[in-house]
Amino acid sequence: MAGRRRALLGGLAFAGLASLAFAAELPIRAARWIKGADPVATLTTAPPECLRQPLDGKARQSIEIGRAVFRSPTLLGGQAARAGVSCESCHRSGRGNPAFSFPGLSGEPGTADVTSALFSSFRDDGVFNPKPIPDLAAPKEARADMEGFLHGLVVEEFNGVPPPPEVMQGLADYVRAIDPKVCPPVTSRPVTLRRGLEDARRAVDAARAAQNSQVAVILIQAARSMLGEVDERYAGNDPARALIRQSSRDLAIVESEIRAGRPGAKDGLVLWLARSATLETTLARTENRSLYDPATVQAALDRP
Numbered sequence: 001m002a003g004r005r006r007a008l009l010g011g012l013a014f015a016g017l018a019s020l021a022f023a024a025e026l027p028i029r030a031a032r033w034i035k036g037a038d039p040v041a042t043l044t045t046a047p048p049e050c051l052r053q054p055l056d057g058k059a060r061q062s063i064e065i066g067r068a069v070f071r072s073p074t075l076l077g078g079q080a081a082r083a084g085v086s087c088e089s090c091h092r093s094g095r096g097n098p099a100f101s102f103p104g105l106s107g108e109p110g111t112a113d114v115t116s117a118l119f120s121s122f123r124d125d126g127v128f129n130p131k132p133i134p135d136l137a138a139p140k141e142a143r144a145d146m147e148g149f150l151h152g153l154v155v156e157e158f159n160g161v162p163p164p165p166e167v168m169q170g171l172a173d174y175v176r177a178i179d180p181k182v183c184p185p186v187t188s189r190p191v192t193l194r195r196g197l198e199d200a201r202r203a204v205d206a207a208r209a210a211q212n213s214q215v216a217v218i219l220i221q222a223a224r225s226m227l228g229e230v231d232e233r234y235a236g237n238d239p240a241r242a243l244i245r246q247s248s249r250d251l252a253i254v255e256s257e258i259r260a261g262r263p264g265a266k267d268g269l270v271l272w273l274a275r276s277a278t279l280e281t282t283l284a285r286t287e288n289r290s291l292y293d294p295a296t297v298q299a300a301l302d303r304p
């Protein structure tokens with residue numbers, strides 16, 4: 001079945017159309033946990049990020065580590081990670097997600113029960129009590145113990161194993177750098193190829209700068225998961241997908257070289273960053289036929 005689908009999609013790509021054979025199930029992961037009046041807007045726009053950028057290089061690096069893992073399901077364990085859920089799934093661009101709806105976890109769209117057995121066996125309170133997902137850029141009392149709070153979230157709520165201290169510190173620094181005072185004066189921004197690849201480049205750049213190789217590996221995995229999101233948007237366009245997958249394999253090779261402790265392994269990241277510009281130029285040519293394009297998403301949803 002899957003093979004036949006793939007063959008069919010390949011044929012359509014040659015017909016010059018980024019078409020989708022299966023409409024009801026859009027091949028975008030995030031489409032599985034949204035519900036609401038306007039799925040096209042939900043999938044093709046996002047709230048703007050409100051991120052303070054410190055001048056100090058070390059502080060910046062820590063925030064970049066946090067920014068990458070915030071967007072990566074590898075941070076979370078158990079069911080959440082298997083479903084592909086990351087902090088970003090609920091807190092889009094570090095904000096909220098009024099359309100979030102996950103069976104067994106959400107009540108009204110925009111709510112989640114983060115003390116549910118589905119996400120955590122440690123903190124399951126046996127009660128279905130979904131809460132509104134807060135906008136992390138809403139003005140709030142400073143949390144004195146952000147590290148403790150996030151540790152509870154990552155290690156307890158999501159059955160994760162403790163990540164290296166740099167990663168937890170980065171996550172806390174990222175959440176603290178989300179600041180309502182620097183919110184751009186727009187309510188939403190288009191989700192684009194450029195932003196998708198830029199997220200991956202930022203993660204790879206942070207991996208390049210990371211002192212600890214375990215941290216570098218986690219960041220490369222985050223970047224590969226971001227490339228996976230770009231890949232989804234090119235469903236039906238096999239030539240584009242082949243390039244994206246090659247780019248992801250290139251990162252996997254660097255990852256294994258870093259794991260093996262090969263001297264100079266990180267040079268591969270510099271090369272990858274340079275090549276990502278060419279990848280972007282090539283993919284941009286068919287972006288208007290990809291699932292970044294609102295009309296293409298609408299057409300895919302309309303197809304019976």
Ligand code: HEC
Nearest residue numbers: 085086087089090111112114131132133134140153154175
């Ligand atoms: C399944 C959806 C979901 C995921 C995934 C999720 N959160 Fe949340 N988050 C929530 C909800 C719901 C609350 C509110 C909980 C409450 O009120 O008890 C919350 C609360 C928070 C708060 C407190 C905000 C405040 O104003 O006090 C922070 C900080 C936070 N989350 C960060 C994160 C980080 C970092 C991650 C990833 C490790 C994450 N969240 C993953 C749904 C989620």
